[in-house]
Amino acid sequence: MNLLLEYQTQLIDGTIMTITLALTSLVIALTFGLLGAWAKLSANRLARRLAGAYTTIVRGVPDLVLILLVFFGGQVTLNNIGAATGLWGYVEVSQFAAGAGTIGVIFGAYFTETFRGAIMAIPRGQIEAGISGGMRKSLIFRHIIWPQMVRFALPGFTNNWLVQLKTTALVSVIGLQDLVYNAFTAGRSTDQLFTFMAAAFVIYLLLTGVSDLLLRAVERHYNRGAVRT
């Protein structure tokens, strides 16, 4: 316990890094998810095909493989392009950018499915009622689709977020100093790996537990007008 207190700054810094990374990748994932759902439901066949390929490929390949590919391969690709076009010199892909970007794009594919399902769960008649009532597309989205989409998407959102938060642990493999990385190095240097990994274990449990409680409260808020069956 004393040892954990001695290394508390490292653990706290790691936790903050984990949370920052998870939130950054969440923003990217939500953007990709909304774009993907829009493309999958659009009348444009090319958009549907592209979105289909995106969700299929991303969900078929393990996250760590993609993270490593982007971190090591992305750097070489960027520099090759830079050298060929002369637009930029030597660039280094940071662990944070590679991790947040890749995890964001991966979970964007899962959010695509969540949002698509949520939009499809809205009764078609309500949208038609909006059209016949003379509402503009943006108005229909704001007053009919959005409030209900949030309600239908929230259970899926909670689930995705919890999986995503846990997935961020993988960036320790490319050397980002997140919770796992810091706990591991502290454990290595003190020869107390169990103590420190157990601490990381408990911190992750707290993070997922608190997110779960908070998101359930949000779900209750958005469900307050709905009849419980």
Added chain:
Amino acid sequence: METLLSYIPLDLALIAENFDRFLYGVWVTLNLTFLSLLLGGLLSIPMAIARASKHRVFNPLVQGYTYVFRGTPLLVQTYLIYYGVGQFEVIRTSFLWDPVLSSAWWCALIAFTLNTAAYTTELLRGAIADTPTGEVEAAIATGHSDRSRMRRIILPSAFRRAIPAYSNEVIFMLHGSVIASTITLQDILGVGRWLNGRYYLAYEGFITAAVLYFLIVLCITWAFRRFERRYLRHLTRRDTGIAPHAASLPTPERV
């Protein structure tokens, strides 16, 4: 063909040269994944029954277990077992140390099994709880005892209805098995990382690994689609011939 291949900026000859290593990696990955799914699946059945029947002692215990293992990353669980337990002198001198707990393979198997058992328990609990009341009432009316009702009516029905969600769990476990490569095992990704490290490459190993994993996922999806067609026939609408939840790539929800 020759000219077409030369446009691909990958050293295909090198991949072909090391392909036997990748095949061995496929074997390690499949071995670890399916062995842990088998063991975890067996563990999850009694736990799911305890959860669904709200057993006074075991229900809260199992619920605590699934909460903890579903609330933490598999990577941390694996590290805790592989790197962690060696901290204790008692374990290092015990009979478990030499063949089991000092081996990366065993530690990965234990961590993966405990992880998938937690998810499968909750998934099965849901399927058992969702058993149509009519089926249970029919079993009671025909004089089944509690035990035979569970064994002959509820479980077979719940297993079938759990297939679509379980296909998701299988794919998640395959994806999770890449963690084996972080504790020195030569699974598919382990071989890819070795190849890249050895020849100082950026793409070849990872891209080969990505393609192999993708192919395995396609095979799993295909196999589950066939299972569903067979075992969910009674729940299939006759006109479409498509199961209500056709197997697909992992859905966002992981219980």
